[in-house]
Amino acid sequence: MGERPQAAEQTEESSGKKPKATRDAYGEALLELGKKRSDIVALDADLSGSTKTAKFAKEFPDRFFNIGIAEQDMVGTAAGLALTGKVPFASTFAVFETGRAWDQIRLTVCYSNTNVKLVATHGGITVGEDGASHQALEDIALMRALPNMNVIIPADATETTSVINAIADFTGPVYVRCGRSKVPYVMPDDYEFKLGKAYVFHMGKDVNIIAAGIMVDAAKKAAEILSQDGIDAGVINMASIKPLDEETLLSAAQNAKLIVTAEEHSIIGGLGGAVCEYLSEHCPxxxxxxxxxxxxxxxxxxxxxxxxxxxxxxxxxxxVKSSLNK
Amino acid sequence: MSTATKGKITDIAQLEEISKKIRINILHMLTLSGSGHTGGSLSAADIATAIYFSKMKFDAANPKWEERDRFIMSKGHAAPLIYALMAEAGYFPIETIDSLRKIESPLQGHPCCQKLPGIEVSTGSLGQGLSVANGMALGLRLDNNPARVFCIMGDGETQEGQVWEAAMTAAHYKIDTLCAVVDCNELQIDGAVEDVMGIQPIHDKWEAFGWHAINIDGHDMESIISALDEAENTKGKPTVIIANTTKGKGSVLFEDKVEFHGVTPTKEEFEQAVKEINNG
Structure with a gap:
C-alpha cells in the first residue's frame, strides 16, 4: 500500500491546469480549513501519507489523531470528538472506511447523528495495481443506505475543495469519496458545490448522461463524440448522490429519450441505483x-x-448508440 | 425524588439506599414492559449509582452543560439502569420509566441520544462505547476542559475486538480523564463467559494494554468509592475498574441465572424481589 510514482493517466487539459488527484485537493483543503478554524480535527488509520491528511497532521499535530490500523476505533473516536463540538475529518481508504467500520458509522455517526466527516480516498477501480481488496466498488451503496448520511463524489480538484469547505459548514454526517489517480479539471473555476444540487453542463434532447466522480470527464468526452454524430447528449454531474438532486433528474428524464448513468462503482446501489429508484417512481x-x-x-x-x-x-x-437504436 | 445535580453524596449508607431504589425502579419498568435485560442492569447498579451520585458532575436541567462529566453505557442493554439513574437524578419525571420500550417513548430498548437528552451517544451494538469515550476525552483535552469521562462495559462485551483497539488508543494518548468499568458478572447470553469465549486473565490484559487496573467487589460501596477515587488520582494513564459482580444482583430469583439476561420478572417475581431488596 506504499506510495508509488503515478503514471500520468490523463493528459493536460485545455484549461492549462495539470491533472490532479482529488485526494491531493482534499489534503490541501483540510490544511487550509485547519488554519481558519480551531474546531477542525483530523483522524487517520495509518494511511495519512496516502489520504493526504499528513499535511494537516504536520501543521496541527495536537489536532491530529492517528488511531493506527483500527478503522472501527477511528470512527468511534471521531464521533466522540464531534460530541465535544469538534468537526472531525476521519480518513482512510474507502474500502476500509465504509466496509470495516460500517456498524460503527451506523450507530455512532448516523443513528447518533454526530457531526462526523468521513472523507475516504482510493475509491473505485482506479486504485489500480493494489487490486480488488483495495478497490471500493460498494462504498456508495453502503453509505447511501444509512439514514442521516449525506454522500458526495467530487469530480475534480476544484469540486473537492468546494465540497470540503461546504461540509465543514454543514452540520451532520457526510461521506465523501476521493480518488487516488490524477484526474483532469472538469468544473468551472468559479464553481461552488451545494449539497443536493447537481451541475448541468448541458441538458440533452436525445440522452442525458448522469455521471459522478471521474466518470464526469468520460461523460463530457462521450457527449462531444455523440454530437459529431448528431446526437444531442446532455451531461450532468450528480456529485451529491444523497441527497439526490431530484428536480434536475426529473427534468433530465422529461427532456430526453434515454438516461445513462456513469459511475466508478458497482451498478448495484450506487448512483445508477439511486437514479433508477427515483425515476422508476416519478418519471419512468x-x-x-x-x-x-x-x-x-x-x-x-x-x-x-x-x-x-x-x-x-x-x-x-x-x-448510448445501441440503446437509442433499439 | 432528588433533583440534586452537581452535589456529590459521600455517605455510604445513603448511596446504598439509592442503589436499592435504582434496583426496584429497574425491576418496576422491566416488569411493566415485559421485555428487556434484567441481569446486566442489576449487576452494574451499585457501581453506576456510585458514579452518578458520588462522582459525576452534571446538571439534569441542562444536559448539555459544557463542564459536565460524560457517562457512556457501552453495554446498551443495561438501558433500564441508566433510565433509573436519570429519573433519580431528575432528568425526567419518574412516571416516564413506565413507558420503557413503548412506541414513541424516549426510553428506547437501548439508549438513544437523539430521543433522550442526557444520553451522550446511542449504544446497543457492543464494543463501541470506549472509542467514543476516548474521542470525548480527547476533545475535552483540546478545550482544556477538566471534565471526566466514564464508560461501563460488560465482561462479555470485551470479546469485541474494537474494545482492545480503543484500549490501545486510550493508553497511547495517555487519557487519564477516562475511567472505564468492566462489569464482570461472568455470564452472557449463551452461558458462562469463560465457556463461551474466555476473557481471563482480564486484569493482566488491561495492564498489558497500558492501563491502571483495579479489581473490586462491584457490590461493595466502600470499595467502589475508593476505586473511583483511585481512578481520579491516577495520572498519565487511563484506569479500568474490574468490578466483580453478580448478574441479577438483588434477588435469589435472578442472581447468577443466565436465563434472566434478557427475560423480565412476572408481577409476583417483582413483588418478591422488592421485599428481598428492601430487606437486603
Whole structure:
C-alpha cells in the first residue's frame, strides 16, 4: 500500500491546469480549513501519507489523531470528538472506511447523528495495481443506505475543495469519496458545490448522461463524440448522490429519450441505483447503468482497468448508440 | 425524588439506599414492559449509582452543560439502569420509566441520544462505547476542559475486538480523564463467559494494554468509592475498574441465572424481589 510514482493517466487539459488527484485537493483543503478554524480535527488509520491528511497532521499535530490500523476505533473516536463540538475529518481508504467500520458509522455517526466527516480516498477501480481488496466498488451503496448520511463524489480538484469547505459548514454526517489517480479539471473555476444540487453542463434532447466522480470527464468526452454524430447528449454531474438532486433528474428524464448513468462503482446501489429508484417512481424512462457489473476488480494500470470494465468515453458512446437504436 | 445535580453524596449508607431504589425502579419498568435485560442492569447498579451520585458532575436541567462529566453505557442493554439513574437524578419525571420500550417513548430498548437528552451517544451494538469515550476525552483535552469521562462495559462485551483497539488508543494518548468499568458478572447470553469465549486473565490484559487496573467487589460501596477515587488520582494513564459482580444482583430469583439476561420478572417475581431488596 506504499506510495508509488503515478503514471500520468490523463493528459493536460485545455484549461492549462495539470491533472490532479482529488485526494491531493482534499489534503490541501483540510490544511487550509485547519488554519481558519480551531474546531477542525483530523483522524487517520495509518494511511495519512496516502489520504493526504499528513499535511494537516504536520501543521496541527495536537489536532491530529492517528488511531493506527483500527478503522472501527477511528470512527468511534471521531464521533466522540464531534460530541465535544469538534468537526472531525476521519480518513482512510474507502474500502476500509465504509466496509470495516460500517456498524460503527451506523450507530455512532448516523443513528447518533454526530457531526462526523468521513472523507475516504482510493475509491473505485482506479486504485489500480493494489487490486480488488483495495478497490471500493460498494462504498456508495453502503453509505447511501444509512439514514442521516449525506454522500458526495467530487469530480475534480476544484469540486473537492468546494465540497470540503461546504461540509465543514454543514452540520451532520457526510461521506465523501476521493480518488487516488490524477484526474483532469472538469468544473468551472468559479464553481461552488451545494449539497443536493447537481451541475448541468448541458441538458440533452436525445440522452442525458448522469455521471459522478471521474466518470464526469468520460461523460463530457462521450457527449462531444455523440454530437459529431448528431446526437444531442446532455451531461450532468450528480456529485451529491444523497441527497439526490431530484428536480434536475426529473427534468433530465422529461427532456430526453434515454438516461445513462456513469459511475466508478458497482451498478448495484450506487448512483445508477439511486437514479433508477427515483425515476422508476416519478418519471419512468429507459435507463442504462454504466458501472462495474457486479464483480470485483483486479490489479492493473488504472487506464487498463477502466477499459476492462467498460468505463471509458467510448463505452458510454457505444451504450448510448445501441440503446437509442433499439 | 432528588433533583440534586452537581452535589456529590459521600455517605455510604445513603448511596446504598439509592442503589436499592435504582434496583426496584429497574425491576418496576422491566416488569411493566415485559421485555428487556434484567441481569446486566442489576449487576452494574451499585457501581453506576456510585458514579452518578458520588462522582459525576452534571446538571439534569441542562444536559448539555459544557463542564459536565460524560457517562457512556457501552453495554446498551443495561438501558433500564441508566433510565433509573436519570429519573433519580431528575432528568425526567419518574412516571416516564413506565413507558420503557413503548412506541414513541424516549426510553428506547437501548439508549438513544437523539430521543433522550442526557444520553451522550446511542449504544446497543457492543464494543463501541470506549472509542467514543476516548474521542470525548480527547476533545475535552483540546478545550482544556477538566471534565471526566466514564464508560461501563460488560465482561462479555470485551470479546469485541474494537474494545482492545480503543484500549490501545486510550493508553497511547495517555487519557487519564477516562475511567472505564468492566462489569464482570461472568455470564452472557449463551452461558458462562469463560465457556463461551474466555476473557481471563482480564486484569493482566488491561495492564498489558497500558492501563491502571483495579479489581473490586462491584457490590461493595466502600470499595467502589475508593476505586473511583483511585481512578481520579491516577495520572498519565487511563484506569479500568474490574468490578466483580453478580448478574441479577438483588434477588435469589435472578442472581447468577443466565436465563434472566434478557427475560423480565412476572408481577409476583417483582413483588418478591422488592421485599428481598428492601430487606437486603
Amino acid at each position: 424512462v429507459p435507463i442504462k447503468r454504466i458501472g462495474v457489473n457486479d464483480s470485483f476488480g483486479c490489479s492493473g494500470a488504472s487506464s487498463d482497468l477502466l477499459k476492462l470494465h467498460k468505463l471509458t468515453a467510448e463505452d458510454i458512446v457505444e451504450t
